[in-house]
Amino acid sequence: MGMNSMLKGSLQTIILNLLENNSQMYGYEITQKVKELSDGEVLLTEGALYPALHKLEADGFLETFTQVVDNRVRKYYRLTSEGGEEVRNKLKETEAFINQLQVLLNLKPASK
């Protein structure tokens, strides 16, 4: 199982966290940011990104607005106040999950 499949369940958390740190982003920008932050290790492929973005929007965690760039419509996403709350909950859950994994698998925290 590759890193991408293991991260599939955390896609929403990744998106929400990116938007908390970058205020507003569009789809392609998100894929590139994930690639950059993970040194090319994590690629948002198989079209998982857009359905996840729209799901977060439908759940009320994201809101959108559009801008015309080079004569085409670009859709930007940003966090709603509920989304801001959700990102904090998701980060807490993820932290607890990683701590449990470290204990269960006897892993040492990653160092860079």
Next chain:
Amino acid sequence: MKPTPQQTAELTNYLKKELKFRESFEEIYDHILSALEHKADDANFQDTVNAIIKEDFGGHNRLPEIEKRIATSIADDCRRKFRGFFVDQLKAPSIFYYLPIGAALYFILDALQLAPKAVQVVFVLIMFCPSFLALFRYFKGGYAFEDRSASARDKVFGFTTWLPLWLTGGLILWMPKLDVYFIAHAIWGSGSYVLPAILLTLAMMYNVAVYKLYSDEFKFAK
């Protein structure tokens, strides 16, 4: 890489054939063109587009499935917003505007002593408003988005249009029987306009919710 106008037109035609809805087209089209900006100028256009679709969307055959998931989420979002627009009017502070409106309707109906049939006609007219708005939405959509493709929101707008028509149709069919009951219990006619005033206020709230949903779609149109 900066695609030529002909290459851009080719990509547009291809995506229009593969994707049914305006929203998914706009997003995938922008994604591919944004990705192309970071590719080498001398690369083959078609091969590069194929590679982007394979890398970022899992291949050409996955586009319809991705679109279906996008459309489902957009429709869910649309339903959530519509519910919100309607329910919010039943809460403070909006309800404090509707209470005097409802009371004013009651006093106007009472002062005019309108026949139940006349009240029904007013109600039917109000319930037809979402249908007119839906027609205008189709008309305006073509200009505002410069695209006549279907929208993932169409289904929800269809529902908001048909629901009041079904209710009105049901009301017309059942009215002769309801009339007898309502008049017998002094709910309707015989100088009592409480129920008509409540129904007209709710119909007004419904129309406001449909209008807000309509405005929300065009909020960021060009």
